[in-house]
Amino acid sequence: xxxxxxxxxxxxxxxxxxxxxxxxxxxxxxxxxxxxxxxxxxxxxxxxxxxxxxxxxxxxxxxxxxxxxxxxxxxxxxxxxxxxxxxxxxxxxxxxxxxxxxxxxxxxxxxxxxxxxxxxxxxxxxxxxxxxxxxxxxxxxxxxxxxxxxxxxxxxxxxxxxxxxxxxxxxxxxxxxxxxxxxxxxxxxxxxxxxxxxxxxxxxxxxxxxxxxxxxxxxxxxxxxxxxxxxxxxxxxxxxxxxxxxxxxxxxxxxxxxxxxxxxxxxxxxxxxxxxxxxxxxxxxxxxxxxxxxxxxxxxxxxxxxxxx
Numbered sequence: 001x002x003x004x005x006x007x008x009x010x011x012x013x014x015x016x017x018x019x020x021x022x023x024x025x026x027x028x029x030x031x032x033x034x035x036x037x038x039x040x041x042x043x044x045x046x047x048x049x050x051x052x053x054x055x056x057x058x059x060x061x062x063x064x065x066x067x068x069x070x071x072x073x074x075x076x077x078x079x080x081x082x083x084x085x086x087x088x089x090x091x092x093x094x095x096x097x098x099x100x101x102x103x104x105x106x107x108x109x110x111x112x113x114x115x116x117x118x119x120x121x122x123x124x125x126x127x128x129x130x131x132x133x134x135x136x137x138x139x140x141x142x143x144x145x146x147x148x149x150x151x152x153x154x155x156x157x158x159x160x161x162x163x164x165x166x167x168x169x170x171x172x173x174x175x176x177x178x179x180x181x182x183x184x185x186x187x188x189x190x191x192x193x194x195x196x197x198x199x200x201x202x203x204x205x206x207x208x209x210x211x212x213x214x215x216x217x218x219x220x221x222x223x224x225x226x227x228x229x230x231x232x233x234x235x236x237x238x239x240x241x242x243x244x245x246x247x248x249x250x251x252x253x254x255x256x257x258x259x260x261x262x263x264x265x266x267x268x269x270x271x272x273x274x275x276x277x278x279x280x281x282x283x284x285x286x287x288x289x290x291x292x293x294x295x296x297x298x299x300x301x302x303x304x305x306x307x308x309x
Contacts, residue, residue: 076139087124088139091132104203105133111179111202112137119170121190121200140190140198144248148186154251154280161286163189164245166197171237171304179205180212180234185221186247208234219264220253225298227265235301242275242293249280 079085092105112123112135125136144163148154155163167189174181181188182204190198204216213231215222223239225232247253254275258264268275275294282290295301 086139087136090135090137094131094133107205108203111205115177117170117173119166119198120174121198138198141193142191143187144189144191145186147191148251154249157249157282157286160245160248163197163248165308167199167241168304168308170199172308175208175234175304178208180208181205181237182217184237184240185218185244219261220255222268223298224269224296227268232298235298238293238301238304238307242290245290246275246277249282250278
């Protein structure tokens with residue numbers, strides 16, 4: 001363990017098996033080696049990653065807890081030397097025994113470290129501190145999902161089109177950089193106070209130049225080929241964005257009434273009809289675009305650039 005984080009020693013209970021000091025030293029050495037290895041891999045993913053224990057306390061003043069995500073807690077913060085600059089700081093616990101979780105964090109660091117687009121959440125700074133990775137990112141007002149939770153109907157079509165266009169610009173850039181997102185949904189579309197729209201959460205993103213066939217994402221937004229675990233391309237993002245467009249206007253995604261993952265997968269693969277709007281009435285142009293995006297044949301789906309046209 002990090003010496004600065006060592007906890008006070010508590011006597012073991014009388015029935016617990018006592019370990020020799022050498023056993024503790026071996027365990028501590030193993031944990032330290034694992035954390036050092038993770039630190040090296042993190043620095044390789046983001047070369048400018050800091051390893052500064054006083055980074056968070058010195059440079060940022062935590063304001064309040066914003067959200068708790070699957071990958072860690074996110075807090076609002078402001079820079080001590082510039083109170084007007086507010087950021088979101090994501091804190092991710094380094095669990096040495098959870099390899100998939102570590103890979104998730106590393107993937108997000110590596111991909112966010114090489115992205116720079118106005119419609120994608122930017123990684124501003126990052127550090128290793130104690131048992132956590134801390135990532136400073138753009139602070140946004142809320143997610144589209146959060147907005148939908150506060151209103152009784154879905155977004156009007158003109159607003160949904162605006163969000164869709166902004167998201168498509170970000171996806172075009174992301175695909176051009178050689179990555180697919182794999183988890184596009186309203187929860188990962190963030191809105192700023194001045195109307196900015198940014199795509200967030202790159203923990204499931206993957207390079208497009210490798211074979212991708214893992215079933216990753218969120219069930220109701222998954223393309224058929226992802227569910228079947230067939231090799232797929234970045235066109236899966238277009239499917240997810242089509243579902244997200246319905247979600248924006250209907251306030252809920254298609255299959256909102258299903259809870260069991262197997263039932264969701266079965267309906268996507270063998271349902272009687274293509275996913276479509278239920279509680280809103282889209283224009284003919286919007287309906288045609290969404291049907292195009294939700295082609296069950298991934299090779300016949302349009303690219304993000306074609307949808308934007």
